[in-house]
Amino acid sequence: MKYRTIGTDPATRREVSILALGAMLFGSVTDEKTSFAVLDHFVEAGGTFIDTSDNYAYWVDGGLGGQSERLLGKWRRSRGVGDEIVIATKVGAEPLAPGTGYVDNAEGLSAKAVREAAERSRERLGVDRLDLLYAHIEDRTVPLGETVEAFGELTAEGTVGLLGASNHAVWRVERARALAAAAGLPGYEVLQYQHSHLRPRFDIPSPLFEDGSLGHAGPEMLSYLRAEPGLTLVAYSPLLAGAYTRPDKPLPQDYDHPGTPARLAVLREVAAETGAGINQVVLAWQIGSRLPVIPLAGASSMAQLKENLAAVDLELTDDQRARLDAVH
Structure with missing residues (x-):
């Protein structure tokens, strides 16, 4: 395993595995036995960075979420896991009532909501301190200063x-x-956005934001990372939910543009040259980026996890990386 330091303050910064494990569907779609097995193997392989949220996975049963955090808390207790594992969670997008969602009825980022959500997350996870807490989505109904102060407290x-x-x-x-x-x-030091090798369009309206595909790490975000070396990008959905390799998983509409075929072609070329899978090339490309990127990949089976872990040791040549970077 390889590692990266996130954060700049000696009191809070942490060294984490260069590959993060997404636990979004643990305890809901992925049953406890499988979830525990994946978590155990991830840790055995040197993984130390796990990602969840307070609202995962409310859409599965029409509830409020919390299944993932509760499962992680049970796993921690059963395995005696301590501070050596960094668990990141998020607040702001848990529905306020069953049958609703983050678009129309999210808890938001008021001072009261942030404090209460963080307390619920600590209780579910069984920890005294949340290692990393994200503001999950924007809340433009609340002054930014109020949210900043709430996190600071x-x-x-x-x-x-x-x-x-x-x-x-x-x-x-x-x-x-x-x-x-x-x-x-203290301010935000870790930024979590969707980021993959394929580049999305930004002219497609979002159900939540007027800015188009706001959840993507676009050129402006990548430029921001270059200008602010203390920041880290945690890249979610790097494998596009299987769309790179599974015929039954079409690419999202965000990637329906003339540049996509060229980037897919170079991915296939590099995969053939290395003998690795396309998914592994995508992860290796992110891991070896000049920017501080940590891919966040979920796994619903041991086979998926092992495939992802193998990408950590995949070394791309300078020529391969240049070709992957150059295609538009």
Whole structure:
């Protein structure tokens, strides 16, 4: 396994595995036995970074979520897992009532909502401190300063370590970090966005945001990472839910544009040259990026996890990486 340090403050920064394990469907679609087996093998392979959210997976049973956090808490207790494993979670997108969702009825990012959600997450996970807490989605009904102060209070109390933001417009991330700095509070240091080798369109309306495909790490986000070396990008859905390799998983409409076939072609070329799978090439491309990127990949079976883990040791040549980077 390879590792990367996230965060800059010696009191909160952590060294984590360069590959993060997504636990979104653990305890719901993926049963407990399989979830525990995947988690155990991930840790045995040197994995130390696991990702969840308070609202995972509310859409499975029409509830409020919490299944993933509860399963991770049970796994932690049964295995005696301590601070050596970093579990990141998120607040802000848990539905307020069964049968609703984050689009129309999310808990939001008010000071009250952030504190109460963080307390529920700590209880489900069975921890005194959340290693990394993200603001899951934007809440433009609440002043940014209120959210920044709410996160800052939790870190000051010692119940939260690192802070992060997911699915926010870049300008709002920067404004929140500026507000935190001006107030002497910790700011967002880990950013979680959808990012893969294929490049999305940004002219498709989102059900939640007016900015188009806001959840994607587009050129502006990647430029921001270059300018701010203290930030880390955790790239979710790097394998596009199987769309690279499974005929039954069509590419999302975000990738329906003339540039996609060329990028798929070079992926296939590099996969053939290395003897690796396309998914492994995508993960290796991210892991070896000049930017601080940590791919976040879920696994619903041991076979999927082992395939993903093998990408950690896949070394792409400079020529292969240049070809992967150059295709538009």
